[in-house]
Amino acid sequence: QSVLTQPPSASGTPGQRVTISCSGSSSNIGSNTVNWYRQLPGTAPKLLIYTNSQRPSGVPDRFSGSKSGTSASLAISGLQSEDEADYYCGAWDDSLNAWVFGGGTKLTVL
């Protein structure tokens, strides 16, 4: 069981907006920043969002992140077929003294 909880799957049609949730606790999301990673099939993960809502250079503004209390969300607008991937949230956990990840959400573009 992952420390952070994500839905195992999400889906949407091209052009649609989808959101992926990430639920944690006071020792991780509640007190530290959240980051999101995208993993295309057969490739290494790639940073998508850092410090709750910041986008690295090269990441389109279709991707946005937010955090409230002990939960965080990733929103993808204008869904495209190439967005099909696994998405992971992650944060430092003060109680475990460890980085923790969500179990991942597989996004399908219908």
Add this chain to the structure above:
Amino acid sequence: EVQLLESGGGLVQPGGSLRLSCAASGFTFSTYAMSWVRQAPGKGLEWVSVISGGGSTIYYADSVKGRFTISRDNSKSTLDLQMNSLRAEDTAVYYCAKLQGPYKQAWHFEYWGQGTLVTVSS
């Protein structure tokens, strides 16, 4: 351009040892904390260990504590992971990652290598 190239993976018997290496380039290696993250086949990401830029601060996941040792050679820009007493559940792709951020709780895995597969099986 930041590049992280892992090596050293392979097939090892339960109870055996393996040493992974990560060759880094494209940034001032000694300035940044580095980490290992693994992914079992068909599973999610699991953080393994982190080492600060100077090597003085190290953390391990409970699942590998006492069995794995992380180290770095800043003169060669390399990161290593010595894995002992390997178990079947250690089977995974191991990724080397460069950390970025103002302090530990805000660090994020900025760049990832392509990974190296470790298979523990008899």
